[in-house]
Amino acid sequence: MILYFSATGNTEFIAKEIAKRLDDECLNLLERIKNDDHAILHSEKPFIICAPVYVCEMPRFMSKYLREQNFTGSKDVYFIFTSGGYCGISGILAKSMFKKKKMNYHGHAEVTMPRNYVANDSYPMLEKQEVEERITKAYQELDTITESIRTGGKLTARHVFLFETLITVPFNPIWCKYKLTAKEFHVKDSCIGCGKCAKLCPLNNIKMKHKKPIWHNQCTHCMACIGNCPTEAIEYGTITKEKERYNFGKYRYVIKNLKKNQK
Numbered sequence: 001m002i003l004y005f006s007a008t009g010n011t012e013f014i015a016k017e018i019a020k021r022l023d024d025e026c027l028n029l030l031e032r033i034k035n036d037d038h039a040i041l042h043s044e045k046p047f048i049i050c051a052p053v054y055v056c057e058m059p060r061f062m063s064k065y066l067r068e069q070n071f072t073g074s075k076d077v078y079f080i081f082t083s084g085g086y087c088g089i090s091g092i093l094a095k096s097m098f099k100k101k102k103m104n105y106h107g108h109a110e111v112t113m114p115r116n117y118v119a120n121d122s123y124p125m126l127e128k129q130e131v132e133e134r135i136t137k138a139y140q141e142l143d144t145i146t147e148s149i150r151t152g153g154k155l156t157a158r159h160v161f162l163f164e165t166l167i168t169v170p171f172n173p174i175w176c177k178y179k180l181t182a183k184e185f186h187v188k189d190s191c192i193g194c195g196k197c198a199k200l201c202p203l204n205n206i207k208m209k210h211k212k213p214i215w216h217n218q219c220t221h222c223m224a225c226i227g228n229c230p231t232e233a234i235e236y237g238t239i240t241k242e243k244e245r246y247n248f249g250k251y252r253y254v255i256k257n258l259k260k261n262q263k
């Protein structure tokens with residue numbers, strides 16, 4: 001069973017491709033996370049958990065959800081992380097979480113995808129050509145990853161140095177507390193009141209009032225709201241002005257073209 005969370009489509013694309021190749025079921029965890037729904041997850045095949053990386057680890061709301069979740073059937077678990085190029089200590093934390101659950105951690109893969117963090121100037125968005133190249137490379141890497149899982153092998157990723165853990169563990173909560181706030185989100189007149197932003201927020205941080213979204217204080221900067229708004233009506237302070245919103249859906253043609261050329 002493939003489980004995933006994805007704010008702007010990168011991880012969803014990877015999860016669905018793996019499910020297709022392994023002929024396995026694929027479950028989006030969004031509704032479960034939003035509703036704190038911990039109905040048992042059962043699979044006779046390994047659990048393959050796909051997550052984006054936020055500030056060098058898997059999203060904290062996702063690790064909290066997985067920590068509290070019961071898994072039955074297979075004892076085997078794999079992780080696939082998608083990031084903008086640096087997964088930090090994501091694998092170490094995932095391994096430790098699933099060891100505590102007495103499950104067999106078979107390693108993780110790190111797939112570099114386009115950056116989606118439009119509301120942060122320290123992570124410049126990529127040029128179209130680089131976005132296309134990253135998606136192409138990721139798609140090609142999936143054969144090796146799925147073959148390892150199919151044959152019951154281990155996934156191996158780069159070595160993580162001790163200093164990375166020593167820096168990330170204390171740094172991450174401070175960064176999240178002070179930097180990941182929703183205070184700067186606002187909407188332009190082009191908002192059509194569709195409510196998609198509220199529906200997609202994993203933390204239920206957006207409420208609709210008089211057909212306009214209102215942001216509250218639980219935000220993790222996942223970019224689901226701003227990255228999926230159909231009219232691109234959401235801004236974050238002045239950082240996002242005139243900036244292209246990232247969403248994997250805009251680049252689906254890259255995969256279509258690859259498949260066409262493979263025929």
Ligand SMILES: Cc1cc2nc3c(=O)[nH]c(=O)nc-3n(C[C@H](O)[C@H](O)[C@H](O)COP(=O)(O)O)c2cc1C
Nearest residue numbers: 006007008009010011052055056083084085086116
């Ligand atoms: C809040 C936030 C923090 C991020 N931190 C990192 C990071 O530490 N390292 C990295 O390489 N990419 C980072 N990224 C980029 C995402 O991990 C990457 O674009 C991911 O593929 C997005 O997945 P999604 O489209 O499934 O949501 C960050 C993105 C966001 C929104």
Ligand code: SF4
Nearest residue numbers: 191192194195197229
């Ligand atoms: S997704 Fe966009 S258009 Fe729809 S309610 Fe939210 S801000 Fe408005």
Ligand code: SF4
Nearest residue numbers: 201219220222223225
């Ligand atoms: S309000 Fe924050 S947590 Fe919710 S969708 Fe927007 S960026 Fe993500």
